[in-house]
Amino acid sequence: MKKFCLLSILFLSLILWSASKNRVYAQDGYLHCGTTEVQNEIFRANPHIKEEYLKQEAKATLEDLQAFSKGYKENDQKALPPIYIIPIVFHIIHIGGAENISDAQIHDEVRVLNEDFRKLNSTSANTVSAFQSIAADCEIEFRLAQKDPNGNCTNGIDRIVSTLTNAADDNSKLNGWPRDKYLNVWVVKTIASGAAGYAYLPSTAAFMPSTDGILILSGYVGSIGTGSTTTSHALTHEIGHFLNLKHTWGDTNNPGVDCSGSDNVNDTPPTEGWLTCNLSGATCGSALDNVQNYMEYSYCPTMYTAGQKTRMRTALTSSTASRNNLWTTNNLSFTGVSLPAVLCTADFKSSSFTNTVCQGDSLTFTNLSWNGTPTSWSWTFQGGTPATSTDSLPVVHYNTSGVYDVSLTVSNGSGSATANKTAFITINPSTAIYNASFYSEGFEGSGIPNTDWKIHNQTPGGNTWVQTSTAAASGSKSVMITNLTNSDTFVDELISPSIDMTAITGSINIAFKVAYAQRSTTTNDKLQVYVSTNCGLSWNLRKTMTGAALSTGGVQTASFTPTASQWAQQVVSLTGYTLQTNLFIMFRFTSNGGNNIYLDDINIGGTAGMVDNLENFTNFNIYPNPTEENTMISFNTIEKQKVEVKIYDLVGAEVSSVFSGDLNTGEHQYSIEKKNNLAPGVYFVTLSIDKQHFTKKLIIK
Ligand SMILES: [Zn+2]
Numbered sequence: 001m002k003k004f005c006l007l008s009i010l011f012l013s014l015i016l017w018s019a020s021k022n023r024v025y026a027q028d029g030y031l032h033c034g035t036t037e038v039q040n041e042i043f044r045a046n047p048h049i050k051e052e053y054l055k056q057e058a059k060a061t062l063e064d065l066q067a068f069s070k071g072y073k074e075n076d077q078k079a080l081p082p083i084y085i086i087p088i089v090f091h092i093i094h095i096g097g098a099e100n101i102s103d104a105q106i107h108d109e110v111r112v113l114n115e116d117f118r119k120l121n122s123t124s125a126n127t128v129s130a131f132q133s134i135a136a137d138c139e140i141e142f143r144l145a146q147k148d149p150n151g152n153c154t155n156g157i158d159r160i161v162s163t164l165t166n167a168a169d170d171n172s173k174l175n176g177w178p179r180d181k182y183l184n185v186w187v188v189k190t191i192a193s194g195a196a197g198y199a200y201l202p203s204t205a206a207f208m209p210s211t212d213g214i215l216i217l218s219g220y221v222g223s224i225g226t227g228s229t230t231t232s233h234a235l236t237h238e239i240g241h242f243l244n245l246k247h248t249w250g251d252t253n254n255p256g257v258d259c260s261g262s263d264n265v266n267d268t269p270p271t272e273g274w275l276t277c278n279l280s281g282a283t284c285g286s287a288l289d290n291v292q293n294y295m296e297y298s299y300c301p302t303m304y305t306a307g308q309k310t311r312m313r314t315a316l317t318s319s320t321a322s323r324n325n326l327w328t329t330n331n332l333s334f335t336g337v338s339l340p341a342v343l344c345t346a347d348f349k350s351s352s353f354t355n356t357v358c359q360g361d362s363l364t365f366t367n368l369s370w371n372g373t374p375t376s377w378s379w380t381f382q383g384g385t386p387a388t389s390t391d392s393l394p395v396v397h398y399n400t401s402g403v404y405d406v407s408l409t410v411s412n413g414s415g416s417a418t419a420n421k422t423a424f425i426t427i428n429p430s431t432a433i434y435n436a437s438f439y440s441e442g443f444e445g446s447g448i449p450n451t452d453w454k455i456h457n458q459t460p461g462g463n464t465w466v467q468t469s470t471a472a473a474s475g476s477k478s479v480m481i482t483n484l485t486n487s488d489t490f491v492d493e494l495i496s497p498s499i500d501m502t503a504i505t506g507s508i509n510i511a512f513k514v515a516y517a518q519r520s521t522t523t524n525d526k527l528q529v530y531v532s533t534n535c536g537l538s539w540n541l542r543k544t545m546t547g548a549a550l551s552t553g554g555v556q557t558a559s560f561t562p563t564a565s566q567w568a569q570q571v572v573s574l575t576g577y578t579l580q581t582n583l584f585i586m587f588r589f590t591s592n593g594g595n596n597i598y599l600d601d602i603n604i605g606g607t608a609g610m611v612d613n614l615e616n617f618t619n620f621n622i623y624p625n626p627t628e629e630n631t632m633i634s635f636n637t638i639e640k641q642k643v644e645v646k647i648y649d650l651v652g653a654e655v656s657s658v659f660s661g662d663l664n665t666g667e668h669q670y671s672i673e674k675k676n677n678l679a680p681g682v683y684f685v686t687l688s689i690d691k692q693h694f695t696k697k698l699i700i701k
Helices: 035-045 047-058 062-077 103-117 122-126 231-242 306-316 320-325 329-334 608-618
Strands: 084-094 140-144 157-161 183-188 197-199 214-217 348-350 356-358 362-367 376-381 395-398 402-412 415-428 454-457 466-468 478-481 491-495 509-516 526-532 540-546 568-573 584-590 597-605 621-623 631-637 641-648 654-663 666-672 681-689 692-700
Touching: 035 047, 035 197, 084 103, 084 329, 103 140, 103 231, 140 306, 183 231, 197 231, 214 231, 306 320, 348 402, 348 415, 362 376, 362 402, 509 526, 540 568, 584 597, 597 692, 608 631, 621 692, 631 641, 631 681, 641 666, 654 666
Parallel strands: 084 140, 084 157, 084 183, 183 214, 356 415
Antiparallel strands: 197 214, 348 362, 362 395, 376 402, 402 415, 454 491, 466 478, 478 597, 491 584, 509 568, 509 597, 526 540, 526 584, 621 631, 631 666, 641 654, 641 681, 681 692
């Protein structure tokens, strides 16, 4: 009700449902709004803000209201929007608990807001008959921001990990977006004052742009997940404050006490205010109180009045706290909420998830652009046939091996967006680069990715495979993922060069060294080995190692760096692939929030058990490697054995025989002198002990 005046153009209002000193509970123990408390705290510390507030409320005389109403009608005639659309952003301040509510719960809250502010709420039918005629469609709509302040795509949900989610206050309002462009809502776990939420009325917010917006508990957002139907209207109440509404009983947080206050709205009956849902309640001389008002604490709200609608829409035409910029055509475009939905960022994928295929094969491309729906597509395919396309799902043939760019421009009635992906597609030769009988990899050469080894990062943003000098099973380097700081579910792949398997007869295995530690006994990080016979178009799983079965370093909470004894050899059978002329191997690591993983010494060889046992005894090493000068080959023999050491080039041609003959038990070393024998390049050194072969890559710089 409005006691001394009707509406005034400039008001601030805050709404929250509780306060620390006088925590007020509605029926069923629901928390209340803290707006009055925070506003009074601001007033105590800043008397000039209180002066401005009182001045503006004092102006809310009948004359002012009439003047406003007149001006509003004139403005309406100037084609002010019948519906004010407000871009809204939810900043979820969380520490990974239940307060990190789902996108679906936020979408549900936006649904609740739009139903409440458009009188589309199903509970509108429950409004008591005395108030049916003044229950208003406020003609205010909320849309999740689709562009952030920098023009980047967003879903309007901004997740921030911070302990400020606990005992939250204005200091918890992290990463606020400009309040003249967005309605900021910060969702938190607990609020210091004990309130369910609070906001600042425009006249107060005008002095505090960085904290303008709404702070609210995660359980009071949406009707699903951690929310409930009853609490889902708390944000409707708080936005009422944001748009200059006061509680129906006035400027206190103590409803049900007396009739001294007023909300300065002309059609809300005078009331003491309600903590319960007494639909026949009447106080302060009213025939019937509007207990079902969103600005009550009754927790059975169904309506705003026509007078409250006018006061909110007045606030939206006022420059106080920049409310009059939120709904402008320019701002709706800036925040990406205009319709048809803007094509915020173009994106696409190929039918090969690693974006690799053999020469002579085809790929299908699919649009993945954000937000809007394209109505036209313009593709270019470097190295492909066709070279351009306007299809939505083009099929492109690649005849020549190489690495190629792809670009896509999508358009619709709201504009266009372009994605250029350089070196996006790798077309592999139809013949393998390496011969399996001479193949090994110790990752001693150039860092990865390199001309041989590729990385596919399914979840960009975290740490992926890199070469490291901090640990090695042999030599001085290996490859690893600093997984300790990766989020759960990150997936990273390491893909080998192509290998011709036909030179090996009998059973074939991939052997490699792995080192890994769990972070806790329940972290189940996963390493999987796949092979592809079609240059990466599809992959077949050969082995899965996970959790404790993968761990070589036990459980460690600190960043794991393996010692020499914390490497284990794993062997993966390639039975069934002996006739493959062009095989690719892929190591996929899926994070479960555990610790670091390392790989080294990948070899392809014959019978697994023999390789495994003998290699551990032979301790076959080449060092330094890579080398610019001489290098040393060392190994052990466990009895008198027939031994050969030979060096081959990339295509398997023998370039040097280092030793051939019988050796007694013990350690043996042979020097390889670069200047005499080997030009700079990549070689394979093969150690044969009886009929077992071990191969290591040697790089001469
Ligand atoms: Zn409130």
